[in-house]
Amino acid sequence: MKLVVVSAGLGVPSSTRLLADRLAAATVAAGAPPASAEVQVVEVRDLAVEIAHTFTNGFPGRNLSAAFDAVAAADGLIVVTPVFSASYSGLFKSFFDALSVTDADALAGKPVLIGATGGTARHSLVLDHALRPLFAHLKAVVVPTGVYAASEDWGAEGLGGRIERAAGELAALTAGLSTVVKPAVKPAADADGIVPFEERLAALRPAG
Template identity: 80%
Template sequence: MKLVVVSAGLSVPSSTRLLADRLARAAAGRTSAEVRVVELRDLAVEIAHNFTNGFPAPALADALDAVTEADGLVVVTPVFSASYSGLFKSFFDVLGVRDQDALAGKPVLIAATGGTARHSLVLDHALRPLFAHLRAVVVPTGVYAASEDWGAEGLPERIDRAAGELAALMTGLSAARGGTREAGAAEALAGTGTKTEAAGPAPAPVPAQAPGRAAGPAPEEKPGGFTVVPFEQQLAALRK
């Protein structure tokens, strides 16, 4: 599997890159994924030129290909004016123009750094809507690191939890593509510490699905008249 890290830090050294590396290391340790880091500061000029001429230079094209082909993403931005940086947004604008389905169904872990904890809402007010628009599957736990969080309690736990969620999604999708959906889901749940119920009586036969629909467990009807669609089936639909 391939895990791509997109870091929008501008300084060297960068707290944004530091957080990106810690998240990548935690996720890769659970999946044995090959990790690649894309430093947007090195692509800033090429991103600007792409807006004016419509063609990505070789280094930018290579980075866009890596993101598109990744099995999972870790994206980290510094906070500017209570939102993601312009460089961060510009990169994903270029990606969306090049291929509007590039992130469809792709697991993404969102993270940000800032000087104060007051900007932590950037995760839910800016980053999560952006990647929902791109039809990515954003893991439930986002990670924000303020200046006072480094070396303090809480940040390592948030990193581990978010990395576990990303690893579970990546493992589940990889298993589904390999035809071992049930085993992959069980392994993914085990990796996050989620308990599975003991096997019971064999389920009733599942009706044949309509042509063109992804194979998977049948939707489960709950009391009250609404239907629960298995998460794997939702991901498979997004991948189309």
């Protein structure tokens, strides 16, 4: 399993990076076998200049291009952002906007675990009101459980359980998608170019 973590924290140390690391460790532990897992972390703040240049010249720099390649090749993705103005950070959004400019389908069908950090629990809805719609728009498969960590959550009961549940869902989804056998021949479309739902469903079922 190749796991890529995208952390948009701005500080050093960063609570956003801390949450990202805990999610990654829990996902590796939930996978089988953990020893075969490869984890790569992308720190978005280190790519800020190259992200800006992508919008002005249309081409990602060397480091940003390498980050995009890693994201596109990942079996699963963990994304964590700090909350600004009740939403994801502008730098976080710009990273994925720039990714879409270079490859609109980079996240299509890719399992994604969403996370966010903030100073108060009042911003926890950012997961469902901002992050989940964003990655649905990018055609990713977002795991059911997102993880939000407010300042008071660190060291308190509950955060560890949410991390383990979300990580288990990502590990299971990643493993499940890897067992799907792609059909040698695509389901045939009718005269209007529409593939019947039953044929689409059958094509997604694992063999056996």
